[in-house]
Amino acid sequence: MSKLDETFSRIRSVERTGLVTYVTAGDPDLGRTGSILRTLDGAGADVLEVGVPFSDPLADGPVIQRASERARAGGTTLGATLKMVGDTRGALRAPVVIFSYANPILAMGSQTFAARARDAGVDGVLALDLPIEEAGDFRATMLDAGLDTIFLLSPTTSDARIKRAAELGRGFLYGISRLGVTGARTQLADGAEPMAARIRAQTQMPLALGFGVSTAEHVTAIGRWADAAVVGSAIVSVIEKSAGDATLESALAAYVQELTSGHEAP
Amino acid sequence: MTESSVISAPVFGQRDPDERGYFGAYGGRYVPETLVAPVEALEAAYREARSDPAFGRDLQHLLTSYVGRPTPLAAAGRLSAAVGGAQILLKREDLAHTGAHKINNALGQALLAVRMGKRRIVAETGAGQHGVATATACALLGLDCDVYMGADDMARQALNVVRMQLLGASVRRVEGGSRTLKDAINEAMRDWVTNVTDTYYLLGSVLGPHPYPLMVREFQSVIGREARAQCIEATGGVPDVVVACVGGGSNALGIFDGFLDDAAVRLVGVEAGGEAIAPGRHAARFAGGTMGVLQGTRSYVLQDAHGNIERTHSVSAGLDYAAVGPEHAWMRDLGRAEYTWVSDGQALHAFQELCRREGIMPALESAHAVAHAMTLAGTLGASARILVNLSGRGDKDVDSVAARLDHSSTADGGA
Numbered sequence: 001m002s003k004l005d006e007t008f009s010r011i012r013s014v015e016r017t018g019l020v021t022y023v024t025a026g027d028p029d030l031g032r033t034g035s036i037l038r039t040l041d042g043a044g045a046d047v048l049e050v051g052v053p054f055s056d057p058l059a060d061g062p063v064i065q066r067a068s069e070r071a072r073a074g075g076t077t078l079g080a081t082l083k084m085v086g087d088t089r090g091a092l093r094a095p096v097v098i099f100s101y102a103n104p105i106l107a108m109g110s111q112t113f114a115a116r117a118r119d120a121g122v123d124g125v126l127a128l129d130l131p132i133e134e135a136g137d138f139r140a141t142m143l144d145a146g147l148d149t150i151f152l153l154s155p156t157t158s159d160a161r162i163k164r165a166a167e168l169g170r171g172f173l174y175g176i177s178r179l180g181v182t183g184a185r186t187q188l189a190d191g192a193e194p195m196a197a198r199i200r201a202q203t204q205m206p207l208a209l210g211f212g213v214s215t216a217e218h219v220t221a222i223g224r225w226a227d228a229a230v231v232g233s234a235i236v237s238v239i240e241k242s243a244g245d246a247t248l249e250s251a252l253a254a255y256v257q258e259l260t261s262g263h264e265a266p
Numbered sequence: 267m268t269e270s271s272v273i274s275a276p277v278f279g280q281r282d283p284d285e286r287g288y289f290g291a292y293g294g295r296y297v298p299e300t301l302v303a304p305v306e307a308l309e310a311a312y313r314e315a316r317s318d319p320a321f322g323r324d325l326q327h328l329l330t331s332y333v334g335r336p337t338p339l340a341a342a343g344r345l346s347a348a349v350g351g352a353q354i355l356l357k358r359e360d361l362a363h364t365g366a367h368k369i370n371n372a373l374g375q376a377l378l379a380v381r382m383g384k385r386r387i388v389a390e391t392g393a394g395q396h397g398v399a400t401a402t403a404c405a406l407l408g409l410d411c412d413v414y415m416g417a418d419d420m421a422r423q424a425l426n427v428v429r430m431q432l433l434g435a436s437v438r439r440v441e442g443g444s445r446t447l448k449d450a451i452n453e454a455m456r457d458w459v460t461n462v463t464d465t466y467y468l469l470g471s472v473l474g475p476h477p478y479p480l481m482v483r484e485f486q487s488v489i490g491r492e493a494r495a496q497c498i499e500a501t502g503g504v505p506d507v508v509v510a511c512v513g514g515g516s517n518a519l520g521i522f523d524g525f526l527d528d529a530a531v532r533l534v535g536v537e538a539g540g541e542a543i544a545p546g547r548h549a550a551r552f553a554g555g556t557m558g559v560l561q562g563t564r565s566y567v568l569q570d571a572h573g574n575i576e577r578t579h580s581v582s583a584g585l586d587y588a589a590v591g592p593e594h595a596w597m598r599d600l601g602r603a604e605y606t607w608v609s610d611g612q613a614l615h616a617f618q619e620l621c622r623r624e625g626i627m628p629a630l631e632s633a634h635a636v637a638h639a640m641t642l643a644g645t646l647g648a649s650a651r652i653l654v655n656l657s658g659r660g661d662k663d664v665d666s667v668a669a670r671l672d673h674s675s676t677a678d679g680g681a
Contacts, residue, residue, distance in 0.1 A: 055443065055574040058452040058561065059298040059459065065442060077572035102296055103559045107573030129296045129559065133286060156303035156462065179300055180460035 003095040003123045004148050004171030007046055008206035008227055017219055018046040018228030019260050020208045021235055022099065024067035025050050025084060026076025028243035034088040036239065039249040041092045043256035046228060047172075047208070048092065049126070050085060052078050052100035059101075059128055061183030063233040066240065078104040078113070082120045089121030097124040097150060097171075102134075110138050114145035124148035124171045132164055139168060150174055155191045159202055166203035175199060175209045175226065184234040185212035188221055196225035220262035231259060272495045274335035275326040276374065277487040277523060278316040283593075287476020290599055292592030295475040296559045301455075304462050309477040311382045316484070321377065328373050329488060332406065333363045337489075339496035339653075344623040345636075351643040352650035354636075355505060356626070357493045357521060359657045366629065366658030367489060367517045368399035368470060374485035376403035379466035386410040386461070389468045390454040392419055392447030392513070393584035393631060394426025395658050396470030401435035403468075411435040414453040416446040419583045425662045444577050447513075447587045451561050471514025472591030475562035479592055483519040489655065490524020497653060505653040507532040507642060511634040512605065513549070513584045515591035517657035522603060532604065535594060536638045538580035539607035545570070549578040550607035551590040552598060558589070565592040581610035581670070582630035582663075612637040614670060617660060629658035630667070 001009075011018040021040045025033050037048055053071035057064060078100065085096055098117060105113050105127060117125065125147050130138055132151055139149045148171035153162055155178065165173060175196060178189035192209060199207055209222045210230025222229040238255055242248040283289045287309075295305060315321040329335040338361060342354045359367040372389075379387060387409050391397030397413040404411035413435050420427050420439060430437050443449035451474075458467040472479040472486075497505055508525050510518035512535035525531040540548030548554065551566040558567035560575060568576040568588040580586040597603040608616075613630055616637035621627050628636055632655070639654045646652070660667070 056448065056452055056560065058455045061456075072574065077574075079572065101559075103567075103569065103575075104573035106557075106559060107569060107571065128298055129562070131295065131297060131299055131302050133302075134294055134296055152299035154298075154300040156300050158303060161302070176300060179462055181456045 002148050002171060004047065007095055008172055011046060011227055017223030018208065019044065019219065019256065020047040020049060020210070020228050020230040021045040021256065022049040022051055022230060022232030023235060023239065024053055024064060024071050025081040026053055026071030026074050027067040027236070027239055028070060029074050030076055030080055030084045034084055035249060036252060037088055038091050039252050040256055041094050043253040044260045045094055045256055047097060048094050049097045049099045049230070049232070050081060052081050052098065052104055054101040054104060057101065059181055061181040061233060063184070063236050063240070064182050067236045078108055082116045082122070085122055086120035095123035096121065097126055098122050099126045099128065102127045102130045110141045114141050114147060117147060118145045122147060124150050126150040126152070126174060128152060132161065132168055152176055153199060155179055155195050159198065162199055162202045166205045169205065172206035172208050172227065173199065173203070174230065175207055176211045177209045178211050180211070182211060182233050184214035184237065188212060188218050192222070193225050216259050216262050219259050271499065272336045272492050274329045274488055274492060275322060276484050277491055278322070278484055283476065283480055287480070289593045289596035292565045292595040293476055293479055294564050295562065296564060297475045297562050298459060300459050300462065301475070305475050305477070312378060312477055312481050315378050315381055321381070325374055325377055329370065333369050333373070335362065335488065336492040336496065337361050339493055339500060342624050345619060346643065348619070348623055349640045349643045351648065352506070352646035352652050354639050354643055355497065355651055355653045356656045357489060357653060359489060359517065359655060360626070360628065360632070360659035364395070364399050364402050365661065366395040366399065367486060367520060368396040369402065370488055370520070371470065371482050371485040371516060372396065372399035372403040372468060375468045375481070376407050376409065379409065379468065380407055382466065384464060384466035386465045387468050388412050388414070388454050388457045388465055389470060390414045390447065390450035391470065392450065392586060393582065393629065394419070394423040394430070394662060395584065395629070397435070397437070398426050398429045398433065400468050400470070401430045401433035404435065405433050412438055412457065414438045414440050414450040414457070416440045416444070416450050418445040419447065419450070422666050423583055423662050424665065446578070446583065448575065455561065471516040472519050472593060473514040473561065473563060473589065479563065482516050483523065483593060486516050486520025487523040489517065489520040490522060493521055493653060494524040501651055504528045504531050505651040506646065507534060507652045509534045509536060509635045509639045509642070509652060510655040511536045511585060511631045511657060512590060512594060513587050513631060515594045517655050519591065519593060521655040526602065533602065534638065535603055535605045536634045537605060537607040538582060538585035538634060539609040540579040541610060546577040547579050548607070549580045549586050549588070551588070552605040553607055560589040563589070563592050565595045566590050581613060581666070582634065584629070584631040585634065606638060608634050608637040614667065616640060617667060626656070627660040628656055629660045630663045632657045
């Protein structure tokens with residue numbers, strides 16, 4: 001049983017809604033990312049997604065694009081990200097998922113990446129432009145290294161592909177609740193609930209729903225349909241606003257506590 | 267000699283990639299999950315359309331009555347005499363409606379969009395020629411059109427920005443990244459992923475996820491089909507060499523397609539050598555690139571050791587892009603096509619030579635092909651024939667050429 005499996009079975013056993021947080025590595029700098037991850041972990045995040053900055057983040061909205069640019073300006077690479085995770089991992093309770101576009105991983109080499117990620121204590125990998133059709137070799141390499149490969153599902157994903165992603169994926173499935181790029185919204189997409197139901201009809205694998213999630217109400221609503229909510233751009237916005245302040249960590253802790261305040265299932 | 271041997275229609279279904287959209291090791295479908303179903307639907311619609319004779323007839327009708335095809339093929343007599351050596355022939359895609367080969371693909375895909383029931387088109391553009399062609403096709407067919415264009419490209423191709431607006435398109439300025447073609451594609455894909463239910467993404471080159479590289483090459487194959495027949499009519503045989511510039515590479519694949527089965531015909535793609543083959547100063551993917559994944563496809567890419575895409579530079583906006591079409595990478599591996607580059611300076615020189623010697627003002631993109639043909643001609647005998655795809659006309663480049671010539675004449679004067 002992987003650490004992600006254990007995490008989701010614990011969430012299910014206490015009937016609460018899990019929280020998956022996303023931050024871009026190196027925003028505002030890599031040392032601070034270590035501190036941010038410890039903060040999110042301590043404040044109650046269940047899974048820590050660590051984004052790898054990339055020159056061409058075509059699935060991301062403006063907030064994460066800017067974070068990626070800040071991180072790249074500071075020289076953050078995939079290799080440096082893995083080193084930071086390795087340095088920080090011992091202090092973290094929650095599993096760590098590397099969230100990357102395919103090209104940095106392919107440039108490092110999947111084998112090298114898998115070995116370095118495993119050594120750094122990474123638990124899972126999500127390559128967002130490697131759909132299941134392109135991920136065959138990649139998934140096998142990750143599996144050999146003991147890393148969970150997480151696949152995305154979207155409102156456009158067919159039932160047959162949902163089934164396939166559940167067979168091939170490990171850890172959890174990441175449901176994109178709306179058409180579009182990453183970014184916080186005031187309201188959850190109308191399609192989120194029917195999409196979760198469609199996924200549930202195909203698989204009982206743990207499901208996290210994201211894209212546009214920013215409030216405790218959103219998290220509570222998602223808890224009715226899925227195992228966990230993913231909050232990304234909203235957290236990155238907090239980092240963007242407070243990057244220069246010593247109060248960043250306390251602001252993040254307060255935000256995570258607010259998001260998880262409605263944790264108990266209704 | 268009759269016109270009937272020149273057929274102005276694309277060649278469909280002759281050279282498909284494998285079922286996953288790979289040409290050898292290149293191509294594929296590296297897209298975020300939300301776009302998987304739309305590209306699958308696009309592929310199904312395209313396969314259905316190209317097997318329907320009515321679709322081919324509608325397109326052929328537009329290519330002849332609207333685009334003005336076939337475009338002429340003629341010898342560049344004074345240029346050839348000045349250079350010495352082989353005879354240079356020009357396939358005049360610059361004379362196609364809107365002034366470049368881009369219209370061949372834009373009309374084909376716009377007809378497909380209508381067939382799929384999509385009423386809104388998004389597109390990217392670098393030099394602006396694809397944007398103008400798309401805006402034109404949308405005006406003709408009554409479709410809404412948004413064109414993404416990098417802020418730097420909007421400045422250096424200002425004429426085409428106005429043309430697109432006059433044609434009823436909205437030009438959306440892209441300020442992110444390097445503010446050129448690559449960033450315009452990122453924004454167009456973000457738009458598509460958000461509005462995928464009613465929007466058709468009309469990609470302008472042999473790039474992106476399968477089926478775009480196949481589809482765009484097939485829509486451009488009309489160039490090679492015409493050129494081969496015209497060359498035989500005009501000269502009694504196929505040329506010795508076919509030369510075309512390669513940004514994404516659609517005009518090159520379009521003309522190469524007509525000669526692939528003529529094993530003796532050398533096919534040469536010309537990339538943008540920019541200022542120097544050094545990171546950030548050129549766009550010659552086969553000179554400085556490595557295998558990578560960018561914007562949906564696996565091919566040669568200019569990237570750093572960490573997998574981030576390098577900045578590129580070319581005097582020509584249409585060649586200023588970090589990846590090359592996957593089928594080009596495959597043809598290079600197979601040894602069926604060869605690739606070289608010419609510098610900004612060589613392209614500017616060829617631009618002026620073609621103006622003065624032939625009265626033809628080429629696009630700076632096409633000037634790269636002319637420049638290489640001029641070099642090559644001197645190495646071949648007088649009986650050899652080099653066919654150049656003159657992919658577009660240069661009105662759009664007048665301001666940037668004038669600025670560079672002013673600069674260099676000032677520099678010369680001071681020397």
